Amino acid sequence: MLRLRRTPSPIIRITHWIGALSMLVMIGSGWQIYNASPILPFTFPAWATLGGWLGGGIAWHFAAMWTLIGSGAIYLIYGFVSGHFRRDLRPQEPQAVWRDVRLALRFRLAHTPGRYNAVQRLLYTAVLIVAVLTVTSGLSIWKPVQLGWLTWLFGGYDIARRMHFAMMTLIVAFLIVHIALTLIVPSTLFGMVFGRRPIASESETAR
Numbered sequence: 001m002l003r004l005r006r007t008p009s010p011i012i013r014i015t016h017w018i019g020a021l022s023m024l025v026m027i028g029s030g031w032q033i034y035n036a037s038p039i040l041p042f043t044f045p046a047w048a049t050l051g052g053w054l055g056g057g058i059a060w061h062f063a064a065m066w067t068l069i070g071s072g073a074i075y076l077i078y079g080f081v082s083g084h085f086r087r088d089l090r091p092q093e094p095q096a097v098w099r100d101v102r103l104a105l106r107f108r109l110a111h112t113p114g115r116y117n118a119v120q121r122l123l124y125t126a127v128l129i130v131a132v133l134t135v136t137s138g139l140s141i142w143k144p145v146q147l148g149w150l151t152w153l154f155g156g157y158d159i160a161r162r163m164h165f166a167m168m169t170l171i172v173a174f175l176i177v178h179i180a181l182t183l184i185v186p187s188t189l190f191g192m193v194f195g196r197r198p199i200a201s202e203s204e205t206a207r
Contacts, residue, residue, distance in 0.1 A: 009078075009084075011074065011075070011078045012075065012078070012084070013193075014071075015071040015072070015074050015078075017192075018067060018070075018071040019068055019072060019075070021064075021067075022065075022067045022068035022071065023064075023068060023131075023171060023175075025050060025060055025061075025063075025064035026064045026065060027168060027172065028048065028050030028051075028060070029049070029051050029056075029057040029058070029060035029061040029064065030057070030061055030168055031044040031048055031049045031057075032049035032050055032052070032053070032054070032056070032057030032060075032061075033051075033054060033057045033058060033061060034165070035049060036057070039161060039162060039165060065135070065138065068135070072131065072135075088115075088121075089121050089124050089125050089128075090121065090125075091122055091125055092118040092121060092122075096118040097118045097119060097122055099118070100117045100118040100119045101119055104119055104181075123174065123177065123178070126174075127171065130167050130170050130171055131167075131171070133167050134164065134167040134168060137161075137167060138164050140153075140157075140160045144157050144160075
């Protein structure tokens with residue numbers, strides 16, 4: 001019989017979607033800003049950018065930055081206060097991660113609704129750290145004079161800019177993996193959208 005299980009909490013769902021949309025806007029507008037002054041021997045195609053020109057890209061980038069910071073702050077506070085980080089995202093031992101990686105590569109990684117496996121814990125914890133580095137490195141190149149101490153911590157403006165680009169690249173890679181895992185276990189998307197997801201048994205296995 002088809003049942004419904006509530007997961008995750010409304011705060012996590014709302015901040016997730018606000019953060020996801022903000023990140024997509026920041027990526028597209030960030031590529032527009034990058035194209036105005038590339039640091040590598042390539043530029044991004046116009047269809048993948050947002051803003052139309054440098055000024056437009058900057059406007060979109062900063063607008064999305066504030067929504068990302070706001071939703072991220074709420075998520076972090078909730079994660080610590082509710083015990084979500086300790087209970088659900090605390091990384092497991094390397095042996096467990098390696099075991100789940102091998103199972104995932106063979107499309108045999110079990111998924112229990114409401115529980116994060118070792119690979120998910122590692123990826124979600126890592127992307128939180130990357131997101132913090134992305135925002136702080138972005139602030140350091142946005143206000144290199146006012147936030148000179150932050151720019152200095154990143155090794156100077158040029159290194160901070162490269163760090164910002166590298167963190168963006170990692171986030172894009174995470175999004176690709178994240179979407180792929182969602183396609184493998186689509187009920188997770190149902191739960192993130194509606195707060196409840198249908199389950200026919202206690203666990204699902206991607207095969």
